[in-house]
Amino acid sequence: MITDFPAAPLPLPSEAELDEELAALGGDALIPKALRRTLFPVITKEDVFNLMLAQRQDPQKVVSDFADAYRDYVGANHALPTASGTSSLHMALVGAGVQPGDEVIVPAFTFIATAQAVVAAHAVPVFVDIDPVTYCMDPEAAASAITERTRALMPVHVHGLPADVPALRALADRHGIALVEDASHAHSARIGDRVAGSLGDAAGQSLMADKNFPLGGEGGIAFFSTPEAHDRAVTYLERHGIDYGMSWIAAAFGASQLRRLPYYDRIRARNAALLGEALDGTGLFSPPHVPDGHVHAYNMYRITLRPEAAGLDDLPVHAVKEAVHELLVAEGVPAREWQNTPIPCHLPFRSRDGFGNGYPFSLNPGAVRDHRPEDFPVTLGMLDSTLVLCRELRSPVEYERALRYADAFRKVARRPDAIRKRVEAGDYRRPYEKAARLG
The missing domain is CATH 3.90.1150.10 (Aspartate Aminotransferase, domain 1)
Incomplete structure:
Protein backbone atom coordinates (compact mmCIF):
# COMPACT_ATOMS: atom_id res chain seq x y z
CA MET A 1 0.00 0.00 0.00
CA VAL A 42 -0.66 14.65 -0.45
CA ILE A 43 -3.93 12.70 -0.79
CA THR A 44 -6.25 12.94 2.19
CA LYS A 45 -9.66 11.58 3.08
CA GLU A 46 -11.13 14.97 2.08
CA ASP A 47 -9.80 14.46 -1.44
CA VAL A 48 -11.27 10.97 -1.63
CA PHE A 49 -14.64 12.01 -0.19
CA ASN A 50 -14.79 14.99 -2.55
CA LEU A 51 -14.24 12.68 -5.53
CA MET A 52 -16.94 10.30 -4.33
CA LEU A 53 -19.49 13.05 -3.71
CA ALA A 54 -18.70 14.68 -7.05
CA GLN A 55 -20.04 11.57 -8.80
CA ARG A 56 -23.55 12.65 -7.74
CA GLN A 57 -23.19 16.04 -9.43
CA ASP A 58 -23.33 17.18 -13.01
CA PRO A 59 -19.72 16.89 -14.31
CA GLN A 60 -19.80 20.34 -15.88
CA LYS A 61 -20.92 21.88 -12.60
CA VAL A 62 -18.03 20.22 -10.77
CA VAL A 63 -15.63 21.77 -13.27
CA SER A 64 -17.27 25.19 -13.33
CA ASP A 65 -17.47 25.38 -9.53
CA PHE A 66 -13.77 24.58 -9.30
CA ALA A 67 -12.89 27.14 -11.97
CA ASP A 68 -14.92 29.83 -10.20
CA ALA A 69 -13.29 29.09 -6.85
CA TYR A 70 -9.78 29.19 -8.27
CA ARG A 71 -10.52 32.29 -10.36
CA ASP A 72 -11.60 34.06 -7.17
CA TYR A 73 -8.43 32.88 -5.41
CA VAL A 74 -6.26 34.30 -8.20
CA GLY A 75 -8.31 37.47 -8.55
CA ALA A 76 -8.78 37.09 -12.30
CA ASN A 77 -11.88 38.36 -14.06
CA HIS A 78 -12.66 35.35 -16.24
CA ALA A 79 -11.46 31.74 -16.39
CA LEU A 80 -11.56 28.84 -18.82
CA PRO A 81 -10.65 25.42 -17.34
CA THR A 82 -8.71 23.20 -19.75
CA ALA A 83 -7.29 19.72 -20.09
CA SER A 84 -3.63 20.73 -19.75
CA GLY A 85 -1.21 23.58 -19.22
CA THR A 86 -0.33 23.72 -22.92
CA SER A 87 -3.99 24.02 -23.94
CA SER A 88 -4.47 26.79 -21.38
CA LEU A 89 -1.58 28.74 -22.90
CA HIS A 90 -3.03 28.19 -26.37
CA MET A 91 -6.37 29.60 -25.25
CA ALA A 92 -4.74 32.53 -23.45
CA LEU A 93 -3.01 33.51 -26.70
CA VAL A 94 -6.20 33.14 -28.74
CA GLY A 95 -8.14 35.14 -26.18
CA ALA A 96 -5.51 37.89 -26.29
CA GLY A 97 -6.11 38.22 -30.02
CA VAL A 98 -3.11 36.39 -31.47
CA GLN A 99 -3.75 35.57 -35.15
CA PRO A 100 -2.01 33.21 -37.61
CA GLY A 101 1.39 34.54 -38.61
CA ASP A 102 1.64 36.96 -35.67
CA GLU A 103 4.85 37.12 -33.67
CA VAL A 104 4.84 36.31 -29.96
CA ILE A 105 7.96 37.08 -27.93
CA VAL A 106 8.91 34.31 -25.49
CA PRO A 107 11.99 33.68 -23.33
CA ALA A 108 14.65 31.25 -24.54
CA PHE A 109 14.61 29.63 -21.10
CA THR A 110 11.33 27.92 -20.22
CA PHE A 111 9.59 24.61 -20.73
CA ILE A 112 9.01 23.85 -24.40
CA ALA A 113 5.22 24.07 -23.99
CA THR A 114 5.45 27.88 -23.83
CA ALA A 115 6.69 28.05 -27.42
CA GLN A 116 4.61 25.09 -28.59
CA ALA A 117 1.47 26.92 -27.49
CA VAL A 118 2.44 29.82 -29.75
CA VAL A 119 2.71 27.39 -32.68
CA ALA A 120 -0.64 25.85 -31.68
CA ALA A 121 -2.12 29.34 -32.06
CA HIS A 122 -0.62 29.37 -35.60
CA ALA A 123 1.77 32.15 -34.61
CA VAL A 124 5.57 32.38 -34.67
CA PRO A 125 7.59 32.33 -31.43
CA VAL A 126 10.37 34.92 -31.29
CA PHE A 127 12.95 33.99 -28.68
CA VAL A 128 14.82 36.45 -26.44
CA ASP A 129 17.35 36.08 -23.65
CA ILE A 130 16.66 36.25 -19.93
CA ASP A 131 17.54 38.57 -17.08
CA PRO A 132 20.82 37.43 -15.44
CA VAL A 133 19.43 37.74 -11.91
CA THR A 134 15.80 36.60 -12.05
CA TYR A 135 16.14 34.23 -15.07
CA CYS A 136 12.82 35.57 -16.39
CA MET A 137 12.34 37.39 -19.70
CA ASP A 138 14.66 40.40 -20.05
CA PRO A 139 12.47 43.45 -20.83
CA GLU A 140 15.29 45.11 -22.79
CA ALA A 141 15.77 42.02 -24.94
CA ALA A 142 12.02 41.88 -25.51
CA ALA A 143 11.95 45.54 -26.54
CA SER A 144 14.67 44.92 -29.12
CA ALA A 145 12.67 42.06 -30.66
CA ILE A 146 9.41 43.93 -31.28
CA THR A 147 8.40 44.42 -34.91
CA GLU A 148 5.26 45.62 -36.65
CA ARG A 149 3.99 42.01 -36.60
CA THR A 150 4.45 41.45 -32.86
CA ARG A 151 1.09 40.76 -31.25
CA ALA A 152 2.04 39.70 -27.72
CA LEU A 153 4.73 39.39 -25.09
CA MET A 154 4.62 36.06 -23.26
CA PRO A 155 6.80 36.19 -20.12
CA VAL A 156 7.20 33.08 -18.00
CA HIS A 157 7.14 33.33 -14.21
CA VAL A 158 9.89 30.77 -14.23
CA HIS A 159 10.26 28.51 -11.18
CA GLY A 160 7.50 30.55 -9.50
CA LEU A 161 9.14 34.00 -9.53
CA PRO A 162 6.97 36.61 -11.26
CA ALA A 163 8.66 38.23 -14.24
CA ASP A 164 9.18 42.01 -14.35
CA VAL A 165 5.54 42.62 -15.21
CA PRO A 166 5.61 46.40 -14.58
CA ALA A 167 8.36 46.87 -17.18
CA LEU A 168 6.78 44.42 -19.61
CA ARG A 169 3.33 45.96 -19.13
CA ALA A 170 4.72 49.38 -19.95
CA LEU A 171 6.46 47.96 -23.01
CA ALA A 172 3.29 46.21 -24.20
CA ASP A 173 1.17 49.33 -23.70
CA ARG A 174 3.71 51.48 -25.55
CA HIS A 175 3.45 49.23 -28.62
CA GLY A 176 -0.25 48.36 -28.34
CA ILE A 177 0.35 44.63 -27.90
CA ALA A 178 -0.93 42.07 -25.42
CA LEU A 179 0.77 40.76 -22.30
CA VAL A 180 0.11 37.02 -21.85
CA GLU A 181 1.49 35.31 -18.74
CA ASP A 182 2.79 31.77 -18.61
CA ALA A 183 2.02 31.22 -14.93
CA SER A 184 2.53 27.45 -14.97
CA HIS A 185 5.10 27.57 -12.15
CA ALA A 186 3.56 30.45 -10.28
CA HIS A 187 0.60 29.26 -8.20
CA SER A 188 0.11 31.87 -5.44
CA ALA A 189 3.10 33.92 -6.63
CA ARG A 190 2.48 37.64 -6.37
CA ILE A 191 3.66 41.12 -7.14
CA GLY A 192 2.36 43.27 -4.35
CA ASP A 193 -1.15 42.04 -3.62
CA ARG A 194 -1.83 40.75 -7.15
CA VAL A 195 -1.54 37.05 -7.88
CA ALA A 196 0.17 35.63 -10.96
CA GLY A 197 -2.48 34.88 -13.54
CA SER A 198 -4.23 38.21 -12.94
CA LEU A 199 -1.34 40.45 -13.99
CA GLY A 200 -1.71 40.47 -17.78
CA ASP A 201 -4.35 40.57 -20.49
CA ALA A 202 -4.51 36.79 -20.34
CA ALA A 203 -2.66 33.92 -18.70
CA GLY A 204 -2.26 30.19 -18.94
CA GLN A 205 -1.37 27.90 -16.08
CA SER A 206 -0.62 24.21 -15.75
CA LEU A 207 -2.31 22.33 -12.90
CA MET A 208 -0.73 18.95 -13.52
CA ALA A 209 0.08 16.61 -10.65
CA ASP A 210 3.69 17.73 -10.13
CA LYS A 211 2.87 21.41 -9.67
CA ASN A 212 2.55 23.22 -6.34
CA PHE A 213 -1.20 23.22 -6.88
CA PRO A 214 -1.95 19.78 -8.32
CA LEU A 215 -5.09 18.41 -9.89
CA GLY A 216 -5.82 14.72 -10.25
CA GLY A 217 -3.70 14.03 -13.32
CA GLU A 218 -3.55 16.65 -16.08
CA GLY A 219 -5.27 20.02 -16.08
CA GLY A 220 -4.85 23.70 -16.76
CA ILE A 221 -6.70 26.98 -16.64
CA ALA A 222 -6.67 30.14 -18.73
CA PHE A 223 -7.47 33.55 -17.25
CA PHE A 224 -8.69 36.64 -19.09
CA SER A 225 -9.01 40.28 -18.09
CA THR A 226 -12.03 41.02 -20.31
CA PRO A 227 -15.20 39.16 -21.30
CA GLU A 228 -14.30 39.72 -24.95
CA ALA A 229 -11.03 37.79 -24.53
CA HIS A 230 -12.82 34.94 -22.75
CA ASP A 231 -15.53 34.79 -25.42
CA ARG A 232 -12.90 34.82 -28.17
CA ALA A 233 -11.28 31.68 -26.70
CA VAL A 234 -14.62 29.89 -26.18
CA THR A 235 -15.75 30.72 -29.72
CA TYR A 236 -12.45 29.47 -31.13
CA LEU A 237 -12.97 26.07 -29.48
CA GLU A 238 -16.51 25.82 -30.75
CA ARG A 239 -15.63 26.89 -34.27
CA HIS A 240 -12.78 24.40 -34.59
CA GLY A 241 -14.47 21.55 -32.73
CA ILE A 242 -11.64 21.29 -30.20
CA ASP A 243 -12.27 19.51 -26.90
CA TYR A 244 -9.99 21.10 -24.32
CA GLY A 245 -12.40 20.38 -21.47
CA MET A 246 -11.10 19.70 -17.98
CA SER A 247 -11.94 16.33 -16.46
CA TRP A 248 -14.45 16.48 -13.60
CA ILE A 249 -12.17 14.08 -11.69
CA ALA A 250 -9.29 16.53 -11.92
CA ALA A 251 -11.56 19.39 -10.87
CA ALA A 252 -12.99 17.53 -7.88
CA PHE A 253 -9.51 16.69 -6.64
CA GLY A 254 -8.41 20.28 -7.21
CA ALA A 255 -11.34 21.69 -5.24
CA SER A 256 -10.17 20.06 -2.02
CA GLN A 257 -6.48 20.67 -2.75
CA LEU A 258 -7.25 24.38 -3.18
CA ARG A 259 -8.32 24.63 0.44
CA ARG A 260 -4.86 23.45 1.51
CA ASN A 340 20.11 22.11 -20.56
CA THR A 341 19.77 24.07 -23.79
CA PRO A 342 17.81 27.12 -24.98
CA ILE A 343 14.34 26.19 -26.22
CA PRO A 344 14.90 27.49 -29.79
CA CYS A 345 17.65 24.88 -30.13
CA HIS A 346 15.24 21.99 -29.56
CA LEU A 347 14.27 19.96 -32.63
CA PRO A 348 10.75 21.41 -33.22
CA PHE A 349 12.24 24.89 -33.58
CA ARG A 350 15.25 23.79 -35.58
CA SER A 351 13.27 21.79 -38.13
CA ARG A 352 10.15 23.99 -37.98
CA ASP A 353 7.86 21.44 -39.59
CA GLY A 354 4.96 22.75 -37.53
CA PHE A 355 1.67 21.44 -38.82
CA GLY A 356 3.32 20.34 -42.06
CA ASN A 357 5.13 22.14 -44.87
CA GLY A 358 6.53 24.60 -42.37
CA TYR A 359 3.15 26.02 -41.33
CA PRO A 360 2.74 28.39 -39.42
CA PHE A 361 6.37 29.53 -39.77
CA SER A 362 5.79 29.92 -43.50
CA LEU A 363 3.24 32.66 -42.77
CA ASN A 364 5.98 34.97 -41.53
CA PRO A 365 9.43 33.93 -42.81
CA GLY A 366 10.92 37.21 -41.67
CA ALA A 367 10.43 36.21 -38.02
CA VAL A 368 12.23 32.90 -38.38
CA ARG A 369 15.82 32.50 -37.13
CA ASP A 370 18.28 29.61 -37.22
CA HIS A 371 19.42 29.92 -33.63
CA ARG A 372 22.59 28.64 -32.03
CA PRO A 373 22.93 28.26 -28.26
CA GLU A 374 25.47 31.08 -28.28
CA ASP A 375 22.72 33.48 -29.36
CA PHE A 376 21.48 33.40 -25.75
CA PRO A 377 24.60 33.99 -23.61
CA VAL A 378 22.74 34.76 -20.39
CA THR A 379 20.74 31.55 -20.66
CA LEU A 380 23.93 29.57 -21.31
Missing part, protein backbone atom coordinates in the same frame (compact mmCIF):
# COMPACT_ATOMS: atom_id res chain seq x y z
CA ILE A 2 1.32 3.46 -0.91
CA THR A 3 1.44 5.79 2.06
CA ASP A 4 2.35 9.41 2.64
CA PHE A 5 4.50 8.36 5.58
CA PRO A 6 8.24 7.72 5.12
CA ALA A 7 9.64 4.32 6.04
CA ALA A 8 11.41 5.78 9.08
CA PRO A 9 12.07 9.22 10.54
CA LEU A 10 15.21 11.08 9.62
CA PRO A 11 17.17 12.05 12.72
CA LEU A 12 17.88 15.70 13.28
CA PRO A 13 21.30 16.57 11.85
CA SER A 14 24.31 17.20 14.02
CA GLU A 15 27.29 19.49 13.53
CA ALA A 16 29.64 16.51 13.70
CA GLU A 17 28.19 15.09 10.48
CA LEU A 18 29.45 18.10 8.56
CA ASP A 19 33.04 17.09 9.29
CA GLU A 20 32.63 13.50 8.14
CA GLU A 21 33.97 12.32 4.80
CA LEU A 22 31.88 13.09 1.73
CA ALA A 23 29.59 10.24 0.74
CA ALA A 24 31.08 10.20 -2.76
CA LEU A 25 34.46 9.47 -1.14
CA GLY A 26 33.27 6.68 1.13
CA GLY A 27 31.58 8.51 4.01
CA ASP A 28 28.00 8.16 5.20
CA ALA A 29 25.37 10.07 3.24
CA LEU A 30 23.46 12.75 5.12
CA ILE A 31 20.26 11.19 3.78
CA PRO A 32 20.44 7.38 3.47
CA LYS A 33 19.18 5.84 0.25
CA ALA A 34 16.29 4.10 1.99
CA LEU A 35 14.94 7.45 3.25
CA ARG A 36 15.25 9.63 0.17
CA ARG A 37 11.79 9.25 -1.28
CA THR A 38 9.32 12.11 -0.96
CA LEU A 39 5.69 11.83 -2.06
CA PHE A 40 3.56 14.51 -3.68
CA PRO A 41 0.74 15.37 -3.88
CA LEU A 261 -2.85 25.53 -0.97
CA PRO A 262 -2.15 28.36 1.51
CA TYR A 263 -0.72 25.79 3.94
CA TYR A 264 1.51 24.32 1.24
CA ASP A 265 2.63 27.84 0.33
CA ARG A 266 3.72 28.57 3.89
CA ILE A 267 5.66 25.31 4.17
CA ARG A 268 7.54 26.02 0.93
CA ALA A 269 8.30 29.57 1.99
CA ARG A 270 9.62 28.36 5.34
CA ASN A 271 11.80 25.67 3.78
CA ALA A 272 13.08 28.07 1.11
CA ALA A 273 14.07 30.60 3.77
CA LEU A 274 15.80 27.90 5.82
CA LEU A 275 17.78 26.68 2.84
CA GLY A 276 18.53 30.21 1.64
CA GLU A 277 20.08 31.16 4.97
CA ALA A 278 22.29 28.08 4.83
CA LEU A 279 23.36 28.74 1.24
CA ASP A 280 24.24 32.36 1.99
CA GLY A 281 26.59 31.13 4.69
CA THR A 282 28.53 28.79 2.41
CA GLY A 283 30.02 31.34 0.04
CA LEU A 284 29.94 28.78 -2.75
CA PHE A 285 26.14 28.80 -3.18
CA SER A 286 23.54 31.55 -3.54
CA PRO A 287 19.76 31.17 -3.20
CA PRO A 288 17.26 32.54 -5.75
CA HIS A 289 17.00 36.30 -5.95
CA VAL A 290 13.56 37.69 -5.12
CA PRO A 291 13.00 41.36 -6.08
CA ASP A 292 11.29 43.66 -3.61
CA GLY A 293 7.53 43.33 -3.74
CA HIS A 294 7.65 39.89 -5.36
CA VAL A 295 6.50 36.68 -3.68
CA HIS A 296 8.22 33.58 -5.07
CA ALA A 297 6.11 30.41 -5.22
CA TYR A 298 9.18 28.08 -5.32
CA ASN A 299 7.80 25.54 -7.75
CA MET A 300 11.51 25.06 -8.30
CA TYR A 301 14.46 26.41 -6.36
CA ARG A 302 17.43 27.38 -8.56
CA ILE A 303 20.78 27.61 -6.78
CA THR A 304 23.69 29.55 -8.26
CA LEU A 305 27.32 28.50 -7.79
CA ARG A 306 30.05 31.07 -7.03
CA PRO A 307 33.30 29.18 -7.67
CA GLU A 308 35.40 32.27 -6.95
CA ALA A 309 34.27 32.18 -3.32
CA ALA A 310 35.90 28.76 -2.93
CA GLY A 311 39.06 29.49 -4.90
CA LEU A 312 37.78 27.48 -7.86
CA ASP A 313 37.40 30.29 -10.40
CA ASP A 314 40.33 28.98 -12.44
CA LEU A 315 38.17 25.97 -13.35
CA PRO A 316 35.32 25.96 -15.90
CA VAL A 317 32.16 26.85 -14.02
CA HIS A 318 30.12 24.16 -15.77
CA ALA A 319 32.63 21.52 -14.62
CA VAL A 320 32.49 22.81 -11.04
CA LYS A 321 28.70 22.62 -11.25
CA GLU A 322 28.79 19.03 -12.49
CA ALA A 323 31.24 17.94 -9.81
CA VAL A 324 29.18 19.61 -7.09
CA HIS A 325 26.06 17.98 -8.52
CA GLU A 326 27.60 14.54 -8.16
CA LEU A 327 28.73 15.23 -4.60
CA LEU A 328 25.29 16.50 -3.57
CA VAL A 329 23.44 13.54 -5.10
CA ALA A 330 25.76 11.16 -3.23
CA GLU A 331 24.70 12.90 0.01
CA GLY A 332 21.04 12.26 -0.84
CA VAL A 333 20.10 15.69 -2.19
CA PRO A 334 18.09 15.30 -5.43
CA ALA A 335 19.66 18.31 -7.13
CA ARG A 336 19.44 18.33 -10.91
CA GLU A 337 19.62 20.32 -14.09
CA TRP A 338 16.24 21.54 -15.31
CA GLN A 339 16.65 22.27 -19.01
CA GLY A 381 25.68 31.17 -18.35
CA MET A 382 22.76 30.32 -16.10
CA LEU A 383 22.68 26.71 -17.29
CA ASP A 384 26.45 26.45 -16.73
CA SER A 385 26.35 27.69 -13.16
CA THR A 386 23.09 26.59 -11.52
CA LEU A 387 21.34 23.55 -10.06
CA VAL A 388 17.69 23.02 -9.20
CA LEU A 389 15.64 21.44 -6.46
CA CYS A 390 12.17 20.63 -7.75
CA ARG A 391 9.78 19.00 -5.27
CA GLU A 392 12.16 18.96 -2.35
CA LEU A 393 10.87 22.02 -0.49
CA ARG A 394 7.17 21.16 -0.63
CA SER A 395 4.89 19.75 2.01
CA PRO A 396 5.11 16.97 3.14
CA VAL A 397 8.92 17.39 3.09
CA GLU A 398 9.79 17.06 6.74
CA TYR A 399 11.57 19.81 8.64
CA GLU A 400 14.50 17.53 9.43
CA ARG A 401 14.83 16.68 5.74
CA ALA A 402 15.06 20.37 4.85
CA LEU A 403 17.73 20.76 7.54
CA ARG A 404 19.69 17.88 6.05
CA TYR A 405 19.46 19.36 2.56
CA ALA A 406 20.94 22.55 4.00
CA ASP A 407 23.71 20.61 5.73
CA ALA A 408 24.56 18.76 2.52
CA PHE A 409 25.29 22.08 0.79
CA ARG A 410 27.40 23.16 3.79
CA LYS A 411 29.27 19.87 3.78
CA VAL A 412 30.11 20.04 0.07
CA ALA A 413 31.08 23.71 0.26
CA ARG A 414 33.66 22.85 2.94
CA ARG A 415 35.50 20.61 0.49
CA PRO A 416 36.79 22.69 -2.45
CA ASP A 417 39.72 20.24 -2.60
CA ALA A 418 37.35 17.37 -3.42
CA ILE A 419 35.53 19.49 -6.00
CA ARG A 420 38.82 20.45 -7.66
CA LYS A 421 40.08 16.88 -7.74
CA ARG A 422 36.82 15.70 -9.32
CA VAL A 423 36.92 18.40 -11.98
CA GLU A 424 40.54 17.70 -12.86
CA ALA A 425 39.86 13.95 -13.18
CA GLY A 426 36.61 14.34 -15.10
CA ASP A 427 35.58 15.18 -18.65
CA TYR A 428 32.64 17.50 -18.27
CA ARG A 429 30.82 19.01 -21.25
CA ARG A 430 28.76 22.18 -21.13
CA PRO A 431 25.05 21.46 -20.68
CA TYR A 432 24.02 22.49 -24.19
CA GLU A 433 26.62 20.14 -25.70
CA LYS A 434 24.62 17.16 -24.44
CA ALA A 435 21.41 15.82 -25.93
CA ALA A 436 18.63 18.36 -25.37
CA ARG A 437 16.26 17.42 -22.54
CA LEU A 438 12.69 18.50 -21.82
CA GLY A 439 13.16 19.15 -18.14
